[in-house]
Amino acid sequence: MKTGFIGLGSVGGKLAGSLLRNGIDLTVLDLDEGRVAEFAARGAQPGQSPAAMMRDCDVVITCLPSPAASDAVVTQLLPEMGPGKIWMEMSTTDADEVLRLGALVAETGGQAVECPVSGGCHRADTGNISIFAGGDRDSVERVFPLLKHLGRRILHTGPLGTASKLKVMTNYLATVNLLSLCEALTTMKAAGLDLAVTYEAIRASSGNSFVHETESQLILSGSRDVNFTMDLVQKDIGLFQKLADTHGVPLEISPLIIDIMSDGQARFGTRAQSDRIIERLEEATGLSILADGFPTELIDDEPEEEGYEITRGRA
Template sequence: MQVGFIGLGNVGGQLAGSLLRNGLDVMVRDLDDALMATFKEKGALVAGSPKELAAACDVVITCLPSPAVCSHVMEADDGVIAGIKADAVWLEMSTTDEAEIRRIAEKVQAKGALAVDCPVSGGCHRAGTGNISIFAGCERSAFDKVLPILTTMGRRVIHTGPLGSASKLKIITNYLCSVHLLALSEALTSAQVMGLDMNVTYEAIKASSGNSFVHETESQVILNGSRDISFTLDLVSKDVGLFDEVAKRHGLPLELAPLVVDIFKDGQARYGDREFSPNIIRRLEDACGVKVLGKGFPAQMVDDEPEEPGYEVKIPFRSDY
């Protein structure tokens, strides 16, 4: 089976690396020739276009930075849809708009191929070790077909329901992550201004009801000073914006979401699109005239768990089957 992977960025490159590391035949495509050359050295084939890749592969995976980029890669004259084979599978692993997923999926299905939205969650450091979580939205029969590939790239795989459901859950979880990051920015800055020891503060939060995955990861790179979580303000703004838009389409009168969108847009305006997302704390550091730092924290997160075989997470009492 030939697997094609389009988009070798911070997350995509790690996922494609897991496929190669586990012995699958992989073909790659990216706008960065240097990235493709790196994968070629590791044994991957290189495609000249998304169409060429799709024509050669049984499974086509896209992991791209925005809905607009994904739509172009799929629908251009030299795009995936122009080359995809009947009975092939398209796995969309980007964080994107579920309505756009379903629109493009209709074109993929018209070519006789299957479509699955399967975004990932857990951070780049876990993508690199094959321990990331994966959501998959599709018919159960399609899920069973792609499960062996998904468990090669990730550890915990959840069938979320029909096409589009995975993307809805992904933007919900990314929204929560972003809210936690803003709350931690306020909490850590407050601790600094109040004169608390920041190492003690970190451990106290970790041991308390205020703990979260975001605290255990992003607080560490905040306190190191690197703020390097391999994720940037423009991507957070995109994700929380997607959540806010989908919520509005459903008529939800949300209160926090519009504020979160505005805060991250303000961070972009102040510090630039490509500033690391944990540096949203700079808005408070600058206002208070402090630098929130601890001692001995890592500059980047490293997944110290050994790579383990992936598996489907079984959901008790689910209502859809």
């Protein structure tokens, strides 16, 4: 499949790199011309415009920072869409927008699939990230040859819109976990515990999690650069809150974490790394939540393997 990729940011650039590394005929486009030039030097074709890419490619993938950005790009794709053409949305976005844009794609005779990813930028870089695929079965199977290079574990979540709902849910849970870990680490420091021992205690216990094994290390090393910024967190947890509001679910924790992240943005900047949220507690307590021996960046050391579909009950 001749493939276009629009959006070479923190996640998109790594996903596009997996396609290029695995020999996919790839055309790329980004507002940052330097990123496009880097991919061209590695063998990708530079895209001229979204419309031209849709005209020349079988599939165009978007991985963009907001629903508004996706809308702007898909609007340019639509005149060149038709039977045999696929729009593949890999952004973390609003399920209602995916459904709206997907309906416009269907009117042209084209197909739409949403494929948000989960597992961290370090796993996106190695093709070992997990993918939620939403759309009709035929459409998902058509893009599976791409999905198996983009990610390790691929879950068909159901009709269009289901993957986006699940993705914002998982990002909400990750944010709750991050904030609770910040409180746990700070409280243990205040109580006189060694933070390296605290890290191991959490990892060996029922309190362990993916977020702890990754982001806690970056907090303790002082790097606090998880390659994910506070504005993106706010977008995702805001979309989860919108979903709950739409369905009349009276959430209590969600509004609180939105307030905490808003305060973090006010203190450290809208585009501050999300792990810097620990610094609110450092400022409040005068404690330094650091420990020796932790990495300053996350590296996925699992060997790259071809992706496969998972189903309920299968690891």
